[in-house]
Amino acid sequence: MLIQLKEDISAQQKSGIVEKITGAGLHIKEVKTQLNSYLVCIGDEELDIRAIGNMEGVGDIHHVTDNYKLVSRKWKVKDTRIDLGDDVVISREEFAIMAGPCAIEGEDQIRNTVDHLVKNNIRIMRGGVFKPRSSPYSFRGVGIEGLKIFSKICREQGIKVITEVMHVGQIDDMLDHVDIFQVGARNSQNFNLLDALGSVDKPVLLKRGMSGTIDELLYSAEYVFSGGNEKIILCERGIRTHEKAYRNTLDLNAVPILKDKTHLPVIVDPSHGLGLRRYIEPMGLAAVMAGADGVITEVHEHPEKALSDGQQTLNFIEAEQYYKHLRETWKLKISLK
């Protein structure tokens, strides 16, 4: 059961509600986000939902049969809209394109990419400054100082920044310089990180784990939401299977299923899926028709010189056609609804 509290609820009203519910044997987790206050009620006891719905201070009340509650479509039918400011919005009404290099390399690279994005009316730039790498001897990114430059150049041009956060200790330093915190596939069940991102008022993009289930992705989102942050974007990026013809199996099936199960926006990363540049466009366009709200794609002025992931990165010319085709496909998609 999920109770949305009224903004002006009194302490006395709230304790009355809490008492009634715990009296019936349920546990309560109080959740206060940037936008709302909730009581998440956990347990099997049957309660007269209408009786509680009629209590003073209750805004709305829902019986949510899913084990995740706050992220469920069962209580919030309307799609969540995430406003990044400056007219940059991730929502069902627009199609979000995030693009940029795998790893931030330096000022020139950032400026070139920003110019390319501005020219193509892309408002969100991706780029890793902390890179999770299987081997401890690989390049691990330019770090926080690189992020400051990345962020500064983007802000001059009205571009929003999405970059990966790898552990709790980085959040504070990054906070002023990012617009979206990205949680990578390897951290998709790093519950301490998810908890900590719950207390931050910046959107969080959660990638599905390498062998993560759709339900686990929703539970991870529930961690962030129940920690206090409603601004969550989900991202399908490919799962591990027996097939060896490509790097990961980009699982577009997850897109319409997630759109059914949750009110959160869902985007797709066609670069990390197959791991090959030539398949980015067909899979990106397929993602649109599957129902994605956006894509995140690796682009680089000279992919062949990129410090990482060049083989799955579009150059600027390829990318321009790709954006154009994405937008035409999106136009068709919304006309079919």
Added chain:
Amino acid sequence: MLIQLKEDISAQQKSGIVEKITGAGLHIKEVKTQLNSYLVCIGDEELDIRAIGNMEGVGDIHHVTDNYKLVSRKWKVKDTRIDLGDDVVISREEFAIMAGPCAIEGEDQIRNTVDHLVKNNIRIMRGGVFKPRSSPYSFRGVGIEGLKIFSKICREQGIKVITEVMHVGQIDDMLDHVDIFQVGARNSQNFNLLDALGSVDKPVLLKRGMSGTIDELLYSAEYVFSGGNEKIILCERGIRTHEKAYRNTLDLNAVPILKDKTHLPVIVDPSHGLGLRRYIEPMGLAAVMAGADGVITEVHEHPEKALSDGQQTLNFIEAEQYYKHLRETWKLKISLK
């Protein structure tokens, strides 16, 4: 190495070529299909390809580095076009829609479905008469007599028939009543069946195995082709993964990869992928943008009464919108190329 022989090659010319190649330590498999004659040369020996290319009787010669040869895009760049007669064609220039029930149940069901297809300008009807079932106690289909009725009704209306063949012993009886032999996922490496379908002059649709790789699907196609039958259609229908939110992971990644690797048409089965009706349309449309040449979909007048797979079957009203949307998406797709 693959040699396409001229139609008017003399026996003497051929034996000269064979001698030269086997003399160099290569093995030869002679392949004679409905359309052409080939020598498939297997082995590691280096040969002067031009010297052989200049011999009398050689139509064309190619060095094919793939382990599959005849189905490889490396020697035949042009997409294969499969003509079913009566202006029904499976090719890159059109978008093939195959639709019909999981299992043929009886005459009324066939007539209703045919009427529905004719109305929607669908030219190929699917419907199983031999059903592979995990349990020996499940309904196994109406059999050959049902196929005869199925075929008769379809032919009256200009509809082509695709149905599953399960073993070699069924081929002869089925031959006059099918337009496309379907090989199911469980038989995707039934090499005797594939061999036998090589000697039949009817198109064969090969479904990818449940944990089949993309390469294994191409090898299975090579069996049919090297057996003498060039008319092969490949079909992605979902693979087994750890995810339990749906039945199979429909692997749309396979579509652009297959289109790169082979000249054969590639279609998608969005019914068996997720196993749920509501996801057929988004995944079918996504398949179009991924580059599929067609789809095969389960439709039934009353899915709730179907003898099998009702939960993944569209009713006629849903199907009509689906066909319309597929065609609009296809129109966009070809305009982007």
Added chain:
Amino acid sequence: MLIQLKEDISAQQKSGIVEKITGAGLHIKEVKTQLNSYLVCIGDEELDIRAIGNMEGVGDIHHVTDNYKLVSRKWKVKDTRIDLGDDVVISREEFAIMAGPCAIEGEDQIRNTVDHLVKNNIRIMRGGVFKPRSSPYSFRGVGIEGLKIFSKICREQGIKVITEVMHVGQIDDMLDHVDIFQVGARNSQNFNLLDALGSVDKPVLLKRGMSGTIDELLYSAEYVFSGGNEKIILCERGIRTHEKAYRNTLDLNAVPILKDKTHLPVIVDPSHGLGLRRYIEPMGLAAVMAGADGVITEVHEHPEKALSDGQQTLNFIEAEQYYKHLRETWKLKISLK
């Protein structure tokens, strides 16, 4: 529900039982094997099991909640014992070792291997004469004539023959020359083949499919049993997973689970699991402790010269130590029970 009929049941008694059951809305499949007669009753209707149990002609009656019936441990608690004659038995009381080359190559190879087996008191020789190969251009085995020689030499020395059957059309020719029909992983859901092997009075060894589930393996066994053949051996041989450090993931978990679910013997193939010789012994010994009733292993006098699978084949010296260690481990295993 499963009814075992008395041997001397009269036609009238049987039709009385059938009438009672079908009258209650259940479907019946009559099964007559080499050893017994059964009525398998399928359906949800509730019946007074005791009332039927008291009818004349009923030997035994069981409520079996599994969807597979005849192979279930729920009605037959005692382990099935398969007698191959000449004191060669596959059962819970002994540990069966089957060994031999991947492919039969010729008379010398057979004689060498038989001598090796006799010396080590191994009574069952494996060796493929029909080889399922991904590529149509690979060596497909010496065929039926090779089987005849294989069988003749083995019989001179009291060795039993296990070899793979690939399709229904081969059964009759093979029948006199094999002691166990092996069904390979690729044919594990070739239902026509399973059906046909049900009407043969020779044991059948069923390999689990490449992505087959434990339940599917049991269903496949149910096909053979309900076709009339009780003599079934199950074999775990590795499944496909994301891991690339070896060929297949030999799933020893399947062993104790199968031993719980079915009364049939379960053996393990540690050669096809990892696909590497050095891991055969540790995994073979592990299989014993996991509860396997036997192993099937590839051995060859000169693995480096074997026509196929040499890298996963033991030479005779390695094999001798392996057999010895298997037997010592088995001795410990039964002492722990």
Added chain:
Amino acid sequence: MLIQLKEDISAQQKSGIVEKITGAGLHIKEVKTQLNSYLVCIGDEELDIRAIGNMEGVGDIHHVTDNYKLVSRKWKVKDTRIDLGDDVVISREEFAIMAGPCAIEGEDQIRNTVDHLVKNNIRIMRGGVFKPRSSPYSFRGVGIEGLKIFSKICREQGIKVITEVMHVGQIDDMLDHVDIFQVGARNSQNFNLLDALGSVDKPVLLKRGMSGTIDELLYSAEYVFSGGNEKIILCERGIRTHEKAYRNTLDLNAVPILKDKTHLPVIVDPSHGLGLRRYIEPMGLAAVMAGADGVITEVHEHPEKALSDGQQTLNFIEAEQYYKHLRETWKLKISLK
């Protein structure tokens, strides 16, 4: 290339070596562990390994072709022996049994378990105080205060403590109260945590990720080692596959492969593999024969009352027999070598 430095190497000698290597175009990572000093040399350049080997201050030098270096068996053939003090050792010469509840619940539970372990001569107790849970609403463990009690009671009886650390921020508080830090499957690629555990002088047990490869597990160990901590234990605990008959596929294949690739001890967790109590013993015994150096198993006085994972936990009576059988199997295993 991996260089082990002499303990008494002078600064000048070291800089001479470094200069020579970097001069040849290689990168160097200096590693100083509790026990030794190393130079890990990364890059493709060819170097005269003997010339460097002859330089003053070089203890040993190896060409390591694996991408992981310090954990590779290629430079250190001898098995690593981890001494926990008080005669508790994890090594190839003994068989380590770690046992205890999934989650620490309270003082009585700890005392009961410790008594049980002492009685059975088990020297290492497991028990989670920080529990990673898919859902934010599940019990997350008794935390650091619980760990202090857990540790105090164990130390009174000479029992060593292994417990899971979930993020960098917990390490300092836990340090004085644990004997082995456990890194769970969900954190197997939490590189910041691995880095941080490199600077701690306490053994670290690394569980394989849910879809982690064997190589990734070795890379994760390389993080800890190159961070400065040589005391690493690897643990197989089951991977995700398509099979639904059990929770995870315990991959015993990983055991002999890991023992080949690395000098680190390898243990197996048969509780989390299948997730069912009755399969712990057969899979634990199988693990011994596969070559494991130990097992970690969930035991609880009353599994049916355990706060988590009761269904995969042995009670004390079952556990006693299990320990006895493990030890008998181990005795056989070492006698076979």
